[in-house]
Amino acid sequence: xxxxxxxxxxxxxxxxxxxxxxxxxxxxxxxxxxxxxxxxxxxxxxxxxxxxxxxxxxxxxxxxxxxxxxxxxxxxxxxxxxxxxxxxxxxxxxxxxxxxxxxxxxxxxxxxxxxxxxxxxxxxxxxxxxxxxxxxxxxxxxxxxxxxxxxxxxxxxxxxxxxxxxxxxxxxxxxxxxxxxxxxxxxxxxx
Numbered sequence: 715x716x717x718x719x720x721x722x723x724x725x726x727x728x729x730x731x732x733x734x735x736x737x738x739x740x741x742x743x744x745x746x747x748x749x750x751x752x753x754x755x756x757x758x759x760x761x762x763x764x765x766x767x768x769x770x771x772x773x774x775x776x777x778x779x780x781x782x783x784x785x786x787x788x789x790x791x792x793x794x795x796x797x798x799x800x801x802x803x804x805x806x807x808x809x810x811x812x813x814x815x816x817x818x819x820x821x822x823x824x825x826x827x828x829x830x831x832x833x834x835x836x837x838x839x840x841x842x843x844x845x846x847x848x849x850x851x852x853x854x855x856x857x858x859x860x861x862x863x864x865x866x867x868x869x870x871x872x873x874x875x876x877x878x879x880x881x882x883x884x885x886x887x888x889x890x891x892x893x894x895x896x897x898x899x900x901x902x903x904x905x
Contacts, residue, residue: 717770717796718887720745721787723805723828726760726777734847735780735860737806737872738828741845741879742773748880757793758786766887772796783828784835791836801840802886804879805829808856810846813871815902817843817882819891841891843882845875871904878902 722738730736746753746762753760753775760775772794776786791801805826810816820839823830829842851859864872878901885894 715765715768715770716800717772717794718800718802719772719774719787719790719794719796720883720886721774721776721783721790721801721803723780723783723803723826724775725779726775730861732863733861734806734864737845737847737876738804739775741804741843741876741883742775744876745880745883746773758789761790766884769887771883771887780828782831784831784833787832788835798836798840799891802883802891803829803832803840803842804883805842805844806847806860807844808847808849808860810844810848811904812846812848812868813875813904814846815843815875815879815882815898816846817841817891817895817899817902819895841886843879845872845879847872875902 722742724730724736724739749764751762751764753762759777762773764771772790774786774790776783778785791798805828807824809824819841823833882894882898885897
């Protein structure tokens with residue numbers, strides 16, 4: 715059976731819930747809710763399993779904290795013997811406006827520590843879905859911004875991107891990264 719690993723980046727702990735840096739966790743929570751599955755506390759992360767048309771899908775929310783996300787990703791890829799081409803990492807991105815998203819087959823970390831640690835451990839040849847959190851912060855204020863909580867107004871802009879991300883994950887599993895990028899990237903810009 716084909717296996718896929720979908721990793722949402724974030725930090726564990728209630729104090730981080732609903733923060734911009736936990737956008738990856740929020741996407742996976744939405745996917746799990748839509749799929750009627752629950753996360754279990756396992757090694758290096760919260761893990762949920764489901765299948766889509768005969769393909770096994772593992773959802774991973776690392777508990778390693780953001781800067782060590784690669785430990786969780788590498789462990790679950792190895793444990794389940796999942797090909798790196800079937801890994802999709804979902805993260806926040808300050809370079810994109812709030813509510814926009816971009817899907818890429820590979821690339822640099824774009825300054826994101828979670829993506830950076832994954833690249834250190836497995837290389838940069840993996841798919842990633844980045845959700846814009848905007849960058850409306852003063853110089854030197856990035857840490858406070860990414861660890862800040864979304865407002866209700868923010869969520870109105872972000873929720874459509876989260877909902878779309880659930881569809882993107884399904885498409886990635888069923889059609890692969892190329893077709894999914896062609897289908898969804900044009901929808902990732904806010905009008």
